[in-house]
Amino acid sequence: xxxxxxxxxxxxxxxxxxxxxxxxxxxxxxxxxxxxxxxxxxxxxxxxxxxxxxxxxxxxxxxxxxxxxxxxxxxxxxxxxxxxxxxxxxxxxxxxxxxxxxxxxxxxxxxxxxxxxxxxxxxxxxxxxxxxxxxxxxxxxxxxxxxxxxxxxxxxxxxxxxxxxxxxxxxxxxxxxxxxxxxxxxxxxxxxxxxxxxxxxxxxxxxxxxxxxxxxxxxxxxxxxxxxxxxxxxxxxxxxxxxxxxxxxxxxxxxxxxxxxxxxxxxxxxxxxxxxxxxxxxxxxxxxxxxxxxxxxxxxxxxxxxxxxxxxxxxxxxxxxxxxxxxxxxxxxxxxxxxxxxxxxxxxxxxxxxxxxxxxxxxxxxxxxxxxxxxxxxxxxxxxxxx
Numbered sequence: 001x002x003x004x005x006x007x008x009x010x011x012x013x014x015x016x017x018x019x020x021x022x023x024x025x026x027x028x029x030x031x032x033x034x035x036x037x038x039x040x041x042x043x044x045x046x047x048x049x050x051x052x053x054x055x056x057x058x059x060x061x062x063x064x065x066x067x068x069x070x071x072x073x074x075x076x077x078x079x080x081x082x083x084x085x086x087x088x089x090x091x092x093x094x095x096x097x098x099x100x101x102x103x104x105x106x107x108x109x110x111x112x113x114x115x116x117x118x119x120x121x122x123x124x125x126x127x128x129x130x131x132x133x134x135x136x137x138x139x140x141x142x143x144x145x146x147x148x149x150x151x152x153x154x155x156x157x158x159x160x161x162x163x164x165x166x167x168x169x170x171x172x173x174x175x176x177x178x179x180x181x182x183x184x185x186x187x188x189x190x191x192x193x194x195x196x197x198x199x200x201x202x203x204x205x206x207x208x209x210x211x212x213x214x215x216x217x218x219x220x221x222x223x224x225x226x227x228x229x230x231x232x233x234x235x236x237x238x239x240x241x242x243x244x245x246x247x248x249x250x251x252x253x254x255x256x257x258x259x260x261x262x263x264x265x266x267x268x269x270x271x272x273x274x275x276x277x278x279x280x281x282x283x284x285x286x287x288x289x290x291x292x293x294x295x296x297x298x299x300x301x302x303x304x305x306x307x308x309x310x311x312x313x314x315x316x317x318x319x320x321x322x323x324x325x326x327x328x329x330x331x332x333x334x335x336x337x338x339x340x341x342x343x344x345x346x347x348x349x350x351x352x353x354x355x356x357x358x359x360x361x362x363x364x365x366x367x368x369x370x371x372x373x374x375x376x377x378x379x380x381x382x383x384x385x386x387x
Contacts, residue, residue: 003071006053014067018058025054061243072235072332073242125207128155128223128251128260136267137234139274139281143303143328145236149229152262155251156226161215163256165222170213175204182208207255222255232264237279237331240268273301279337280327284344287311292345300341302326309341319343 007014010024028050030036037043056062056074065073135148157163166172174180178201187196200206214220230249238244243265250260268276275282283300291298295313299306300323309321320340327337351359362368 004049006057006066009049009053010057012057016057021054021057025050025058062245065243069242069331074245126254126257128253128257130260130263131250132263132265134265134267135232135234136269137238138269139271139276139303139328141234142238142268143236146234148232148234150232151227151229152249153225153227155223156228157252157256158215158218158222158224160217161222163222163252164211165215165218165220165255166211167213167215170211172209172211175201175208175210177201177203178208180208182206222257223252230262232262234264234266235331237329237333238266239278239331240266242266242331274303274339276328277340279330279335281337281339283339283341285321285341286344286346287315288346289348292317292343300339302339303328307339315343317343317345 007016010016010021010028012020012024016024029047032043032047032050034040034044034047056066062074131152131154133150133152137146158165161167164172175182178184182201182204183198183206184201185196185198187194201208204210211220215222218224228249230246232244232246234244243263246262246264248259249262252259273283281303285298285300287298291311292315293313295315296311297308298311300309302323303326307323307326309323320342323339323341325336326339329336348355
């Protein structure tokens with residue numbers, strides 16, 4: 001099932017500001033919140049869909065890629081995703097990532113507190129930071145898509161405590177300060193009456209539980225510095241400067257929290273003969289005067305090898321030969337570009353005496369004098385170019 005346009009999901013224009021996007025998401029989140037719609041699967045899916053749209057449109061980099069390339073610019077293939085990769089995020093993930101929207105504990109502050117249940121309402125999950133890598137691709141890699149492997153130095157779950165941060169079977173206990181809620185409430189008198197404020201519990205850092213005995217390997221963090229080999233599938237048609245993301249392949253979150261993402265920055269290796277122009281490729285073909293005059297064949301480099309093209313007699317400089325389908329595929333899957341062969345004619349800088357005599361004879365021939373029609377044709381080409 002095709003994903004809906006993210007702007008349509010939130011009900012905003014493409015020119016919407018960050019504040020307008022946040023307000024629109026908050027409205028949708030309230031409307032479809034699971035605690036307001038218990039047992040309603042359709043409302044739950046719309047709640048997740050709105051969260052996915054907000055996660056992309058609230059991030060300037062992801063929003064720019066989405067505006068330019070659509071969903072394919074974020075997802076690509078093989079598990080890429082600027083959002084939730086088809087709804088893979090749980091409700092707890094959504095509440096953890098968007099704590100500023102949900103009042104820090106799964107509720108909506110002054111909206112009556114739609115929570116996630118008393119036992120989980122304030123418990124916080126830590127999210128690991130994102131990692132960034134750069135990958136250089138040849139035109140052949142870009143044309144066909146490719147798979148790259150990276151050995152990443154990153155934070156991984158501690159194998160000694162299995163990411164809990166607790167030594168042995170000591171486990172955790174309910175935080176005595178917040179009584180497991182993960183937040184504390186303070187009431188104070190103001191000119192408007194009694195005001196109640198909420199903040200993250202300073203003892204458990206919002207988790208609701210504290211570790212009895214800290215793991216001797218990770219010091220209670222639940223993560224250690226290690227490495228992981230990650231296989232990344234690059235979709236065909238990517239371009240210089242595009243950024244792809246791989247969900248959950250960044251640094252591990254503390255105490256079995258949410259993993260960060262791996263962000264892959266695309267760089268193109270310059271081709272020795274071909275120039276990229278979006279999905280088209282350009283090759284500058286230099287013909288000798290005899291070949292341009294008499295015609296013949298020329299060998300043209302392509303991404304996968306070479307192709308022969310026919311040169312018609314009397315081919316003029318500036319003529320463009322088009323090899324359809326020999327360019328690059330669109331990252332959105334909508335067609336393939338062409339290979340454009342731009343014809344130039346080589347004029348020798350030095351001539352032998354015999355060559356010079358032959359050229360002087362040809363100079364007197366009417367066939368070697370440009371006629372008004374050719375002059376007009378060349379003029380129109382240059383005028384269209386500069387216009």
